[in-house]
Amino acid sequence: MRLALVLAMTLLFAPRPVAAQPQPSPAEVARGRYIFGATGGCGCHTVPKQAANAGGRRYDGPFGTVYSTNITPDRQTGIGGWTDEQIVTAIRLGRRPNGERLVPVHPFTVFNGMAAEDLKALVAFLRTVTPVNRANQPKRITVPLFESVFLPAWLAAFAPRETPPAAAPTAGTARGEYLVRAVGHCGECHTPRTMTQATDNSRFLAGNAKGPEDSEVPNITPDPQTGLTWSEDEIAEYLATGNKPDGDVAGGLMGEVIEGTLAGYRDLTKADRIAIARYLKSIPAVRNKIGK
Amino acid sequence: MIRHGIVMISLIAVTAVGCATGSGSMKMGSGDIVADRQRLMKLNGASWADAQAKFKAGNIEGIAVNAETMALNSEHIPMLFPEGSLTEKSKAKPEIWQKRPEFESAAKNMGQWAARLRDTARTKDAAATEAIMKDYGRQACGTCHTPFRVPPPQQPQPPRS
Numbered sequence: 001m002r003l004a005l006v007l008a009m010t011l012l013f014a015p016r017p018v019a020a021q022p023q024p025s026p027a028e029v030a031r032g033r034y035i036f037g038a039t040g041g042c043g044c045h046t047v048p049k050q051a052a053n054a055g056g057r058r059y060d061g062p063f064g065t066v067y068s069t070n071i072t073p074d075r076q077t078g079i080g081g082w083t084d085e086q087i088v089t090a091i092r093l094g095r096r097p098n099g100e101r102l103v104p105v106h107p108f109t110v111f112n113g114m115a116a117e118d119l120k121a122l123v124a125f126l127r128t129v130t131p132v133n134r135a136n137q138p139k140r141i142t143v144p145l146f147e148s149v150f151l152p153a154w155l156a157a158f159a160p161r162e163t164p165p166a167a168a169p170t171a172g173t174a175r176g177e178y179l180v181r182a183v184g185h186c187g188e189c190h191t192p193r194t195m196t197q198a199t200d201n202s203r204f205l206a207g208n209a210k211g212p213e214d215s216e217v218p219n220i221t222p223d224p225q226t227g228l229t230w231s232e233d234e235i236a237e238y239l240a241t242g243n244k245p246d247g248d249v250a251g252g253l254m255g256e257v258i259e260g261t262l263a264g265y266r267d268l269t270k271a272d273r274i275a276i277a278r279y280l281k282s283i284p285a286v287r288n289k290i291g292k
Numbered sequence: 293m294i295r296h297g298i299v300m301i302s303l304i305a306v307t308a309v310g311c312a313t314g315s316g317s318m319k320m321g322s323g324d325i326v327a328d329r330q331r332l333m334k335l336n337g338a339s340w341a342d343a344q345a346k347f348k349a350g351n352i353e354g355i356a357v358n359a360e361t362m363a364l365n366s367e368h369i370p371m372l373f374p375e376g377s378l379t380e381k382s383k384a385k386p387e388i389w390q391k392r393p394e395f396e397s398a399a400k401n402m403g404q405w406a407a408r409l410r411d412t413a414r415t416k417d418a419a420a421t422e423a424i425m426k427d428y429g430r431q432a433c434g435t436c437h438t439p440f441r442v443p444p445p446q447q448p449q450p451p452r453s
Contacts, residue, residue, distance in 0.1 A: 241427075243344065
């Protein structure tokens with residue numbers, strides 16, 4: 001009787017192994033790599049010329065300084081010990097497994113618009129990247145009560161949140177919109193921000209005179225005077241090669257996302273690049289001159 | 293024989309004029325180093341745009357002259373960015389002077405890509421030339437633009453018909 005009780009208690013309280021997750025198919029990993037490229041190669045998580053996805057890149061904001069995190073599958077310092085669901089939650093809801101909220105330098109309000117199947121594939125791909133043991137650097141928040149009060153209030157009051165589609169659109173302008181708005185997160189740099197630092201989506205993609213790293217980010221609405229007047233083919237060519245119609249070549253952060261890390265915009269299919277171009281041609285033109 | 297004579301006389305004349313007007317130091321450029329390097333970069337851009345247009349038109353061999361222009365220009369890039377030449381109108385990033393060996397290596401890399409493009413275009417091999425051109429913008433120009441240049445905002449362009 002006593003033995004049976006001990007056995008029952010042992011079975012009840014024994015540490016449960018994490019349920020083995022089914023191995024993703026090569027097709028799913030390939031799809032994940034494609035989505036990874038369509039985000040620009042998650043380049044924020046890579047210090048240029050260093051190990052992919054190992055984090056450590058510095059970002060300064062009005063709230064302080066944050067460093068991108070290690071998203072390699074290293075169990076000790078990366079996301080190797082996280083479940084698929086925990087990774088997806090961090091990507092689209094901005095929550096760590098311990099409940100800690102991510103600072104929205106990681107654009108989770110936009111990535112929330114990614115389709116579940118694409119997120120699943122993305123996670124499958126992230127698990128195939130070479131693990132790198134590199135400890136995350138702690139953030140330095142200089143604004144009192146930022147994470148406990150201001151950030152939640154800001155997210156609730158000001159941050160626009162994309163809505164995930166039931167399934168990823170596969171063609172046409174809808175596909176372009178999905179790639180631009182959610183996956184490619186183009187608005188994060190190309191949309192001007194309000195005084196609260198939220199993107200001003202009433203002027204979606206109208207350019208940002210004070211973009212990331214103090215750069216002037218161009219207006220890519222189809223406004224004939226101040227926006228993007230390239231043809232669909234020229235836009236598609238630019239996303240693949242970085243070549244502009246006037247012979248100039250992309251640089252800065254745009255150069256980075258085209259080149260990507262393990263993949264980038266340049267790996268998008270021509271059909272997807274044309275879909276992006278068509279969508280950019282279809283959005284409202286906004287007159288907003290960037291630069292002198 | 294007469295032709296050789298004319299060439300010799302011309303060379304002697306040029307040398308004599310050079311010696312007579314030379315002040316001991318050779319002055320190159322306009323004296324505005326930022327304007328000079330921006331001209332050189334515009335020339336590179338125009339050469340690259342022309343090379344792409346020639347490729348589309350099937351004029352593979354014609355690309356060689358554009359590539360040679362870019363190869364030659366690449367050798368001048370480091371000297372056009374002397375210490376202390378970061379002015380208001382310059383789009384250079386301070387990293388050019390903070391990471392000088394990397395910057396010079398990027399200029400050299402451009403020269404190597406341009407030379408490879410030139411030599412391949414001369415063979416008239418369209419497929420091999422296309423293979424280089426596919427990556428040329430990102431690998432020859434972008435690897436320098438990304439770390440060392442402040443991206444220009446989109447230039448307003450006239451509406452297209």
